[in-house]
Amino acid sequence: MRNTQATELLFDLAQPGRRAAIFPESDVDTAAASECIPAEFLAAAAPELPEVTEPDVIRHFTNLSTLNMSVDTHFYPLGSCTMKYNPKRHERLAALPGIGDLHPYQSEDQLQGMLAIQYEMQEMLAEIAGLPAVSLQPAAGAQGEFTALLVASAYFKDRGENRTKVLFPSSAHGTNPASAALAGFECVQLKDGADGFVDLVELKAHLDDKTAVFMITNPNTLGLFESKITQIADLVHEVGGLVYIDGANMNAILGVTRPGDFGGDMMHYNVHKTFTGPHGAGGPGAGPIAVREFLADYLPGPIVSRSESDTETFTMTTPAKSIGRVRSFFGNVGILMRGYFYLRTLGAKGLREASEDAVLNANYLKALLEDVLPVPHGNHCMHEFVASASDLQKERGISAMDIAKRLLDYGFHAPTVYFPLVVSDAIMIEPTETESKATLEAFAETIRKIIGEPAETLHNAPHTTPVSRPDDVRAARKPILRWRSEK
Amino acid sequence: MSYLFNTPDEKREMLAKIGVESVEALFEQIPAKHRLGRDLDLPAALTELELEQHVQKLAARNGGRSSRTCFLGGGVYDHFIPAAVDAIASRSEFYTAYTPYQAEASQGSLQAFFEFQTLICQLTGMDVSNASLYEGGTAVSEAVFMAMRITKRHDRVVVLGSLHPEYQQIAETYLSQIGCELAVVPTPDGVADPAVVAEAIDETTACLVIQTPNFYGCLEQVEALTKIAHNHGALAIVSFDPISLGVLKTPAECGADIAVAEGQSLGTPMQFGGPFLGLIACRDKFVRQMPGRLIGETVDRNGKRCFVLNLQAREQHIRREKATSNICTNQGLLALRATAYLSLVGPQGIQEVANLSCSKAHYAAKKLCEIDGLEMAFDQPFFKEFTLKCRDGADEFIARAKQSGFDVGPGLKPFGGPDDHVLVAVTECRSRQEIDDLVEAVRSGVTASCDGVAAPHIKVPTGQRV
Numbered sequence: 039m040r041n042t043q044a045t046e047l048l049f050d051l052a053q054p055g056r057r058a059a060i061f062p063e064s065d066v067d068t069a070a071a072s073e074c075i076p077a078e079f080l081a082a083a084a085p086e087l088p089e090v091t092e093p094d095v096i097r098h099f100t101n102l103s104t105l106n107m108s109v110d111t112h113f114y115p116l117g118s119c120t121m122k123y124n125p126k127r128h129e130r131l132a133a134l135p136g137i138g139d140l141h142p143y144q145s146e147d148q149l150q151g152m153l154a155i156q157y158e159m160q161e162m163l164a165e166i167a168g169l170p171a172v173s174l175q176p177a178a179g180a181q182g183e184f185t186a187l188l189v190a191s192a193y194f195k196d197r198g199e200n201r202t203k204v205l206f207p208s209s210a211h212g213t214n215p216a217s218a219a220l221a222g223f224e225c226v227q228l229k230d231g232a233d234g235f236v237d238l239v240e241l242k243a244h245l246d247d248k249t250a251v252f253m254i255t256n257p258n259t260l261g262l263f264e265s266k267i268t269q270i271a272d273l274v275h276e277v278g279g280l281v282y283i284d285g286a287n288m289n290a291i292l293g294v295t296r297p298g299d300f301g302g303d304m305m306h307y308n309v310h311k312t313f314t315g316p317h318g319a320g321g322p323g324a325g326p327i328a329v330r331e332f333l334a335d336y337l338p339g340p341i342v343s344r345s346e347s348d349t350e351t352f353t354m355t356t357p358a359k360s361i362g363r364v365r366s367f368f369g370n371v372g373i374l375m376r377g378y379f380y381l382r383t384l385g386a387k388g389l390r391e392a393s394e395d396a397v398l399n400a401n402y403l404k405a406l407l408e409d410v411l412p413v414p415h416g417n418h419c420m421h422e423f424v425a426s427a428s429d430l431q432k433e434r435g436i437s438a439m440d441i442a443k444r445l446l447d448y449g450f451h452a453p454t455v456y457f458p459l460v461v462s463d464a465i466m467i468e469p470t471e472t473e474s475k476a477t478l479e480a481f482a483e484t485i486r487k488i489i490g491e492p493a494e495t496l497h498n499a500p501h502t503t504p505v506s507r508p509d510d511v512r513a514a515r516k517p518i519l520r521w522r523s524e525k
Numbered sequence: 526m527s528y529l530f531n532t533p534d535e536k537r538e539m540l541a542k543i544g545v546e547s548v549e550a551l552f553e554q555i556p557a558k559h560r561l562g563r564d565l566d567l568p569a570a571l572t573e574l575e576l577e578q579h580v581q582k583l584a585a586r587n588g589g590r591s592s593r594t595c596f597l598g599g600g601v602y603d604h605f606i607p608a609a610v611d612a613i614a615s616r617s618e619f620y621t622a623y624t625p626y627q628a629e630a631s632q633g634s635l636q637a638f639f640e641f642q643t644l645i646c647q648l649t650g651m652d653v654s655n656a657s658l659y660e661g662g663t664a665v666s667e668a669v670f671m672a673m674r675i676t677k678r679h680d681r682v683v684v685l686g687s688l689h690p691e692y693q694q695i696a697e698t699y700l701s702q703i704g705c706e707l708a709v710v711p712t713p714d715g716v717a718d719p720a721v722v723a724e725a726i727d728e729t730t731a732c733l734v735i736q737t738p739n740f741y742g743c744l745e746q747v748e749a750l751t752k753i754a755h756n757h758g759a760l761a762i763v764s765f766d767p768i769s770l771g772v773l774k775t776p777a778e779c780g781a782d783i784a785v786a787e788g789q790s791l792g793t794p795m796q797f798g799g800p801f802l803g804l805i806a807c808r809d810k811f812v813r814q815m816p817g818r819l820i821g822e823t824v825d826r827n828g829k830r831c832f833v834l835n836l837q838a839r840e841q842h843i844r845r846e847k848a849t850s851n852i853c854t855n856q857g858l859l860a861l862r863a864t865a866y867l868s869l870v871g872p873q874g875i876q877e878v879a880n881l882s883c884s885k886a887h888y889a890a891k892k893l894c895e896i897d898g899l900e901m902a903f904d905q906p907f908f909k910e911f912t913l914k915c916r917d918g919a920d921e922f923i924a925r926a927k928q929s930g931f932d933v934g935p936g937l938k939p940f941g942g943p944d945d946h947v948l949v950a951v952t953e954c955r956s957r958q959e960i961d962d963l964v965e966a967v968r969s970g971v972t973a974s975c976d977g978v979a980a981p982h983i984k985v986p987t988g989q990r991v
Contacts, residue, residue, distance in 0.1 A: 058870070064884050074906075080774065087647055087648070099861075110617035125528065131577065141590065143601070148588035151587040165565055181659065181852075188701065213841050216848045267556075293564065300555075310854065373800055383571055391527065392528075443629065446629055498826070506826040508628045508831050519822075521643045
């Protein structure tokens with residue numbers, strides 16, 4: 039049933055002379071830029087874009103879309119990514135006139151509804167974090183990290199302290215060290231304890247008066263809550279450092295505990311994970327940050343504030359000692375909107391139930407799988423767990439990748455594999471709360487079936503996807519990063 | 526509302542299998558003293574109908590392009606979006622997919638992004654494009670970091686004062702911690718004077734950042750400027766308007782080493798400033814210093830063409846603190862919109878959009894400048910946006926237009942500019958009638974405030990007719 043002709047490259051479908059969008063004749067004195075702009079600025083010809091019809095375009099992309107797995111079509115237990123259902127009402131509301139069609143430079147009196155939403159979003163994110171000051175500006179989690187680290191840097195500079203180091207456990211997301219380096223810090227990676235938690239001895243050994251920030255994901259990337267988080271935070275605070283919570287795993291703890299309550303001084307949210315912004319095959323996201331009161335003055339502007347005399351009036355302000363801008367305009371508002379709609383439809387109880395079911399689902403799936411895929415760390419997990427395929431690897435030569443790829447044949451998206459590095463042959467599974475018991479059982483059953491299959495079948499998997507395993511080495515050796523005309 | 530599945534009976538069965546009494550037991554790993562012990566203090570949950578009514582009410586307090594006539598610019602433009610762009614971006618197989626790490630299950634997105642990269646190269650004349658950055662502002666900073674790595678010069682970066690002020694502010698923030706000087710070349714005439722730029726660049730300069738059309742709408746002498754950068758071994762970074770490339774010379778033709786842009790004009794709604802689309806393209810030899818994701822073509826085990834995330838060793842999930850950028854999440858869905866948009870408009874369509882926007886902007890400039898008290902702030906060629914100098918001040922001009930349902934601006938004062946300068950942008954979406962109505966609206970305001978009709982003061986920019 040696959041239409042392979044329609045999924046040829048756009049450029050191979052093109053025929054000179056075809057048109058799709060056609061624009062009106064000019065209704066003013068001139069019709070061409072050449073009548074308005076000196077020739078030295080003008081191109082000799084139009085750009086060499088493909089020439090196709092609208093039906094070409096629609097059939098091409100519609101058929102391409104069917105080559106994807108997605109949350110709307112498949113179970114997507116991708117660890118650390120929180121691939122939960124993306125409510126349709128959010129899409130409609132984000133596009134409403136008065137929301138989706140606002141220009142960022144309209145005057146404040148034309149934006150009061152939008153600013154009211156942003157203000158309320160700031161307040162809700164502050165409450166969920168247990169940290170009172172929020173900036174909605176960062177465009178994604180990584181930019182949130184970077185922004186918060188600049189806030190920390192400005193805070194220390196203001197206090198006349200020269201702190202140069204950012205510490206993080208080896209299980210940290212790659213963005214943590216990358217953001218720290220970008221913010222001008224020296225990166226210090228700590229060895230994890232054998233139990234997958236932060237090793238307090240190792241932490242102590244690296245903490246000193248040069249320590250600016252300790253970055254930690256909690257629940258951590260093993261899906262476990264750092265039970266020693268209090269001691270960790272106390273140790274960092276004792277040397278005058280700040281604790282940063284990478285909020286990638288917030289989906290486990292909404293309304294149960296708050297980063298501000300367990301020692302965090304700063305955090306980011308991933309609105310596209312926790313609060314249902316669709317992932318869009320890689321983005322857009324939104325990475326708002328929340329910080330303690332004493333850091334509020336350093337946040338990037340603009341921040342929305344409410345008039346004290348008239349609670350229906352909102353203005354945009356920049357904090358007194360702001361680090362400056364990190365993004366143009368006001369952040370990824372469209373994604374923040376979806377987060378706002380989600381929070382408003384769930385409310386406090388709904389959010390807590392979402393986390394409870396996320397944790398319940400993860401533990402149930404773990405219980406269903408543990409005898410065939412051992413989970414080396416922890417007793418109960420939070421919203422995700424990390425199993426290990428190392429026995430299978432040793433005994434039968436079956437790798438985590440083999441299992442992941444074979445799952446695609448059975449209509450399940452692959453879990454995250456080989457991350458975090460602290461587990462050998464890691465398979466990181468996060469079912470989310472928006473899946474049924476039956477789906478979890480079907481997934482577990484499929485894993486059992488796969489493990490029983492001949493190793494050869496698995497090495498060559500997937501067998502039924504639009505393409506089989508790609509040759510990554512060839513791709514990297516002589517990169518082809520664009521189509522070129524053979525002319 | 527809830528999106529949960531588990532019934533009470535199912536929950537009991539699941540807990541039994543796990544071997545705990547209650548869900549609460551699963552949270553025991555969280556120290557008791559840290560557990561909240563109360564409900565979050567959030568507004569009450571709304572049903573879908575209530576939410577829609579609530580949002581409609583708030584939306585009614587805003588004025589967007591649907592209810593008003595938009596002549597606003599400053600980096601975000603009201604260009605037309607063909608319905609097919611929305612239709613394609615609404616395919617949930619695209620918008621609810623994750624980053625295409627599993628190539629076998631993501632060929633749709635991967636191929637679309639490979640096509641996106643190609644289209645951006647075709648548009649800009651550059652050799653290679655990545656699969657998107659956050660937006661036009663951070664794209665400039667990413668390009669600056671890239672130039673610093675390539676030239677191994679980390680002490681000085683030169684930008685033109687006509688670069689979007691918010692992009693300048695972002696660059697200041699991004700460079701603030703690494704001791705790199707950000708030198709800004711003043712542009713009092715609306716564009717940079719190459720002789721002044723030549724003075725500002727030296728052998729320690731990593732790059733020169735040029736925006737054209739610039740923040741004031743004026744066209745910079747890009748070819749002369751990139752030559753100056755190259756003479757000193759610095760790279761030339763050009764921030765462009767994608768629509769303008771329907772008629773203007775490409776960044777590649779003008780000597781850009783790295784081309785960046787805000788890609789919002791390519792099929793993305795204005796949505797109060799984001800999410801937008803950061804574009805970055807460069808010359809082949811710089812590809813390994815590129816930030817963000819790159820899609821590459823290869824073959825699968827059966828020799829069939831397929832697409833993968835390529836050269837990932839540049840990225841944070843592999844290289845960590847040595848990565849070319851900390852970016853992870855990009856703007857995939859907006860890149861898809863741009864891919865659909867460029868496919869639909871094609872070479873002729875983008876030329877039409879550019880010609881119409883340019884012609885209408887020049888018509889609007891001419892008509893507005895026929896009004897006493899209004900003149901062009903700069904005597905420079907422009908594309909679809911221009912800076913007006915208003916005798917009665919920019920705020921007054923904006924207010925008069927606003928009263929009649931027209932949004933113009935932004936004024937330059939909030940950006941540190943003179944309080945009588947204001948931007949006016951005109952796209953293909955504006956009709957002659959709307960322009961004439963805007964002119965009438967501000968004219969009657971002017972005459973009212975000027976106590977009588979003065980003779981029209983006409984100042985048409987020179988160098989416009991060729």
